[in-house]
Amino acid sequence: MCGIVGVVSNAPVNQLIYDALLLLQHRGQDAAGIVTQQDCKFFMHKAKGMVRDVFRTRNMRALPGHSGLGQVRYPTAGNAESEEEAQPFYVNAPFGIVLVHNGNLTNARALKAELFSTDHRHINTESDSEVLLNVLAHELEQATRGSALGPDEVFAAVANVHRRIRGSYAVIAHIAGRGMVAFRDPYGIRPLSMGRGADGAVMLASETVALEGTGHAPERDVAPGEAIYITLDGAVHARQCAPKSQLSPCIFEYVYLARPDSVLDGISVYQARLNLGETLAKRVVSTVPPDQIDVVIPIPESSRPSATELARLLGKPYREGFVKNRYVGRTFIMPGQSVRKRSVRQKLNAIASEFAGRNVLLVDDSIVRGTTSKEIVQMAREAGARKVYMASAAPPVRYPNVYGIDMPTKEELVAHGRTVEEVRQIIGADALIYQDVDAMKRAVGALNPAVAGFDASCFDGVYVTGDITEGDIARLNQQRVKPGEDEQAGSRLTLPNAGVA
Ligand SMILES: O=P(O)(O)OC[C@H]1O[C@H](OP(=O)(O)OP(=O)(O)O)[C@H](O)[C@@H]1O
Numbered sequence: 414m415c416g417i418v419g420v421v422s423n424a425p426v427n428q429l430i431y432d433a434l435l436l437l438q439h440r441g442q443d444a445a446g447i448v449t450q451q452d453c454k455f456f457m458h459k460a461k462g463m464v465r466d467v468f469r470t471r472n473m474r475a476l477p478g479h480s481g482l483g484q485v486r487y488p489t490a491g492n493a494e495s496e497e498e499a500q501p502f503y504v505n506a507p508f509g510i511v512l513v514h515n516g517n518l519t520n521a522r523a524l525k526a527e528l529f530s531t532d533h534r535h536i537n538t539e540s541d542s543e544v545l546l547n548v549l550a551h552e553l554e555q556a557t558r559g560s561a562l563g564p565d566e567v568f569a570a571v572a573n574v575h576r577r578i579r580g581s582y583a584v585i586a587h588i589a590g591r592g593m594v595a596f597r598d599p600y601g602i603r604p605l606s607m608g609r610g611a612d613g614a615v616m617l618a619s620e621t622v623a624l625e626g627t628g629h630a631p632e633r634d635v636a637p638g639e640a641i642y643i644t645l646d647g648a649v650h651a652r653q654c655a656p657k658s659q660l661s662p663c664i665f666e667y668v669y670l671a672r673p674d675s676v677l678d679g680i681s682v683y684q685a686r687l688n689l690g691e692t693l694a695k696r697v698v699s700t701v702p703p704d705q706i707d708v709v710i711p712i713p714e715s716s717r718p719s720a721t722e723l724a725r726l727l728g729k730p731y732r733e734g735f736v737k738n739r740y741v742g743r744t745f746i747m748p749g750q751s752v753r754k755r756s757v758r759q760k761l762n763a764i765a766s767e768f769a770g771r772n773v774l775l776v777d778d779s780i781v782r783g784t785t786s787k788e789i790v791q792m793a794r795e796a797g798a799r800k801v802y803m804a805s806a807a808p809p810v811r812y813p814n815v816y817g818i819d820m821p822t823k824e825e826l827v828a829h830g831r832t833v834e835e836v837r838q839i840i841g842a843d844a845l846i847y848q849d850v851d852a853m854k855r856a857v858g859a860l861n862p863a864v865a866g867f868d869a870s871c872f873d874g875v876y877v878t879g880d881i882t883e884g885d886i887a888r889l890n891q892q893r894v895k896p897g898e899d900e901q902a903g904s905r906l907t908l909p910n911a912g913v914a
Pocket residue numbers: 669712713714715716742743744745746777778779780781782783784785786
């Protein structure tokens with residue numbers, strides 16, 4: 414996951430995009446970028462780092478114009494270390510296009526070869542998003558041979574993009590001097606919503622929190638397979654561009670990725686987490702007799718809604734036993750296991766009085782590598798807890814994700830190939846209670862009957878696009894550039910980071 418935003422307005426948009434990116438920071442902490450457009454020229458600044466660190470006043474001043482895009486990156490393809498892979502990406506022909514992408518293409522390598530041999534396009538990074546931009550550019554070029562660029566040509570191009578690319582993609586692209594096009598993959602794996610400001614500005618963003626937080630009333634989601642084309646005068650055109658589509662969003666958005674105050678595809682993330690707490694309560698009761706639990710303690714931040722509901726249903730006090738250092742980011746989306754491990758202790762500290770002599774039920778939204786739960790169980794014991802039970806609002810994470818969550822190999826997942834009892838021993842808890850896969854799908858799905866199903870592949874190994882083999886998973890992992898490898902690769906041309914204008 415990454416966070417993306419695009420806006421067409423009749424006033425300067427640089428601050429608006431910055432504010433929206435701050436509201437999407439939880440979706441990507443590695444790099445950030447903004448591009449604006451004025452008089453058919455793009456102005457861009459992007460770099461590694463969090464939004465606050467990437468943009469200084471001088472950078473903001475150099476982003477004029479009434480339309481633009483932004484992105485916060487959480488790398489899941491290519492090279493996490495590379496500044497060049499920060500988004501937006503730019504291509505000069507046809508028209509001049511910039512693009513931001515949330516998701517992960519599963520056929521990027523084959524497309525890269527095809528782009529070179531057939532379309533004669535050169536890709537200069539390892540990023541799947543640069544591949545995606547070039548496919549779109551090629552298809553726009555084809556669609557406008559002999560005709561001017563209008564909604565029909567844009568939609569024809571997007572239809573061909575759907576034909577060529579595989580995987581997950583929520584995309585916003587800006588065509589210089591013309592308009593902005595947004596589209597989602599035919600399963601709607603990654604989210605994308607549209608809203609409108611009182612002044613008529615149209616904004617697209619990964620989550621409704623970015624719309625609301627910048628004064629844009631959420632209007633609707635971009636449908637799976639649909640494309641929306643907004644011309645620079647603010648006129649909105651929409652068309653279904655995929656031959657077949659079926660709304661199957663990534664369930665991990667509701668479990669962990671999205672902010673609880675967002676509504677994605679008609680489902681309140683907060684309510685989804687409450688529901689998960691409710692179904693988890695039933696599992697807890699059948700595993701640990703309630704009279705053996707003194708207190709329910711959440712592991713901040715994402716588990717709080719589930720933990721409150723769980724405590725309420727068990728009739729147990731809900732207490733804050735861990736305090737989060739708000740200046741440390743989300744640990745799961747940090748690159749590299751050693752930094753993640755160090756960050757858990759930097760991020761969370763126990764309030765000893767909440768643990769001393771008590772049987773505590775710790776609640777987290779999910780256990781992925783087990784980094785957090787292992788540390789936390791130990792911290793609870795060090796703080797004097799008598800018994801430490803652990804409950805996860807999500808089922809065991811057993812399979813790699815190929816759609817934009819950084820879980821590339823099964824070996825790194827603590828529950829892969831292990832029984833619940835084996836995981837319990839590893840994290841050192843006195844009991845471990847996981848959510849059930851079907852119960853999770855029912856708990857979230859009940860909130861919008863229009864959702865056909867979910868991509869829950871990291872829990873059940875069923876990949877919603879239906880075309881993923883073990884070999885694909887291994888190949889996708891191999892294609893990622895690990896820290897340190899890029900320097901050895903050596904000869905890649907380094908282009909300037911900013912200022913395509
Ligand atoms: O088993 P692990 O590999 O440790 O991953 C799971 C943990 O990571 C996430 O927390 P994170 O600190 O990223 O964010 P949060 O503050 O939103 O909970 C998630 O909420 C779990 O606590």
